[in-house]
Amino acid sequence: MNVPLLDRRLLLVTGKGGTGKTSVTAALALLASQRDKRVLACEVDAKGNLADFYETSRLGFGPRQVQPGLFAMSMSTEESLQEYLRLQLHLPAIARIGPLARAFDFVATAAPGVREILTVGKLAYEARERHYELVVADSSASGHVIGQLVAPRAIDELVKVGPIHDQTGWMLDVLGDPAITGLVIVTTPEEMPVNETIELVARVRNETDVDLAAIVVNRVLPELFSRADEDVFERLREPAMAAAVAGACAPGQRETDGGDPLDATASVFEAARLAVTLRRTRAGHLDRLRQAVPPEVPLLFVPYLFTRGHGLRTTAQTAEALSAELGY
Amino acid sequence: LSPARRPSARAGSFEQLLAAKEIVICCGAGGVGKTTVAAAAAAMASLSLGGSVLVLTIDPARRLADALGLEALGNNETRVSAEVLKRAGVDHPRGQLWAAMLDTKQSWDDLVRRHAPDARTAARILENPLYQNVSGRFVQSHEYIAMERLYELHQSGRYDLIVVDTPPTRNAIDFLAAPDRMADFFSSRLLRWITGPGRSRVVNLATRPFYQVADRLLGSQFLGDIAEFFLLFQTMYPGFIERATAVKRLLHDRRTTFVVVTTLEAAPVREAEFFLAALADQKFHIGALILNKVLPAYLIDPEAARVAEHLASAAAEVAAVPDLAGAGTPAGVERVLKEVGESFANFEVVAKREAELRTELATAADVVVSVPSFETDIFDVSGLLRLGRAIWGA
DSSP, X not given: OOOOGGGSSEEEEEEOTTSOHHHHHXXXXXXXXXXXXXXXXXXXXXXXXXXXXXXXXXXXXXOEEEETTEEEEEOOHHHHHHHHHHHTSOOTTGGGOHHHHHHXXXXXXXXXXXXXXXXXXXXXXXXXXXXXXXXXXXXXXXXXXXXXXXXXXXXXXXXXXXXXXXHHHHHHHHHHOTTTEEEEEEEOSSHHHHHHHHHHHHHXXXXXXXXXXXXXXXXXXXXXXXXXXXXXXXXXHSHHHHHHHHHHHSTTOOGGGSSOXXXXXHHHHHHHHHHHHHHHHHHHHHHHHHHHSOTTSOEEEEEOOOOSSOSHHHHHHHHHHHHHHTTO | OOGGGSSOOOTTSHXXXXXXXXXXXXXXXXXXXXXXXXXXXXXXXXXXXXXXXXEEESSOOHHHHHHTTOTTOSSOOXXXXXHHHHHTTOSSOSSEEEEEEOOHHHHHHHHHHHHSSSHHHHHHHHXXXXXXXXXXXXXXHHHHHHHHXXXXXXXXXXXXXXXXXXXXXXXXXXXXXXXXXXXHHHHOHHHHHHHOSSTHHHHHGGGSHHXXXXXXXXXXXXXXXXXXXXXXXXXXXXXXXXXXXXXXXXXXSTXXXXXXXXXXXXXXXXXXXXXXXXXXXXTXXXXXXXXXXXXXXXXXXXXXXXXXHHHHHSHHHHHTOGGGGGGSOHHHHHHHHHHHHHHXXXXXXXXXXXXXXXXXXXXXXXXXXXXXXXXXXXXXXXXXXXXXHHHXXX
């Protein structure tokens, strides 16, 4: 039985670059906060632009309230390490020793999973400590997210003893519990994002214990016509009909007045035809996605937003669309 | 179309750029169509400029890889067959089109075999669990290896032109720094401090505070594994540094140019601007800026907008025109016309946003090419050529 998306405590949002991962993260967190949850939105990439989606200033490692009940932060592995040393190992002084930062950088570059575990560890820690009812993370892109999800296990295998080894156990518990943690994959109905999503779904199943909570299909183009109306549309595009439409739209206008109403009307029809074709091409990829994804994984559709820019307003629109999809 | 029948490629054109350079590096944010643009540019160059042209792709869509005959995977270069080109309507290509895919793991393994002092050391490195992780997952290693492979292919002298796609990174600039970072990494004082001279250093370290902390955190076995790995890697140091320096030099070479690809959406444009600034800052050659998947210009035609507005607001009135009776029921015609008008207005908003960003980017490079948004996916050679002709500005 699938745990309702916003009833989990940790949502890791991933997806191919350019699909709107950050926008969906921002919207999910906003939606949860609107539903009276205390929420933390976290961007894993320190160079990300989560702040733009809330129209707030640059985010730091320390969470800051950006909307009522909604806090936001930006991940920093170094600060996460310092916090870890301070809270878990009670090593406050050591954390400030200069060479340690260099040594850390060195070990983190060499030893796989060190950076990842500090990231995923921090997220799991926040979920475990219940400082927030829900943590939504704008995670790494699909190419790297598996490395992040398997980091605790990889470390568990590499580091056989010591406090780090002891720490990985509870992380695995948090990440592997579908009542707590869910992965959300963001995609668009285009060839490459759909391919990557299908591959990622398989890898998540085979290589990790993390539950795939939902797939968000972003930027879905609207369907303009029903089948019957499409026939009407085709007939209207025929030259004689199009000329009649042009005449009705620009009564009395001649070519000398400037633009050619016939051309203008043709452009308007052409734009509609383009919209229909684009949607149709994408529908094929959507079908492929639906067939490849296990039926119990919900697909949530977010429409293409024909807006001037993005900011809090579009984040709210995305949240509204997700809300409807989640049946709220 | 062949250059032989024309005086020369248009000055300042993308075609001229490709005719003059040996290496073209396509970069940009994820999802902007870098891979397809790189393949299309290579295809056009091979057909109309001639010579042996190779496209080195990082992560092509399966269908495109299949179309280029890359299903065999691996690091080997494959020539796109005459058969495939013929099916795309090309009977007499001037040159040869080759394609290769980057296999990160295999490239790393090759690198180790090349730089290790002897076969035994190479084997020990290849077996080391940390190496397996570094070569397979270490993100920057992917970026470095792409440039390293490019260097190797260029050195082979087999190709007149190599067009390379870059790995999808959050920050496209990362791969430029990769050779430096690799060199830094291998020459870091810390690495030498831990690994040399003499292996006993690792043991001696036990008396130092760093080791005590590290031991407490990671356990001495893990630390021992790391030390072993670096001791082995250290043996490759001289060859490796030399190579990283050569790779860096090649990227700065006059024969190399960078092509930044972007769509006209806010985030990719921001990244493209950042990237262009970084390239200029580090004195790399910026050859062209390609604006991909641009919506058609008629969407910002004010006359069309006026017609669309009329359809959206007065659809019933237009639908009542007797000449339209044959199209459908008045209600159906009204519904369709209203929808057509509203849809135009929707796309107009996006097209205007794009036009604005295009204006901002207009002076970003000497060659700025707009490529239209194709309605269907590009998954075969004829699709690539359609895109290629658009890039050529034909």
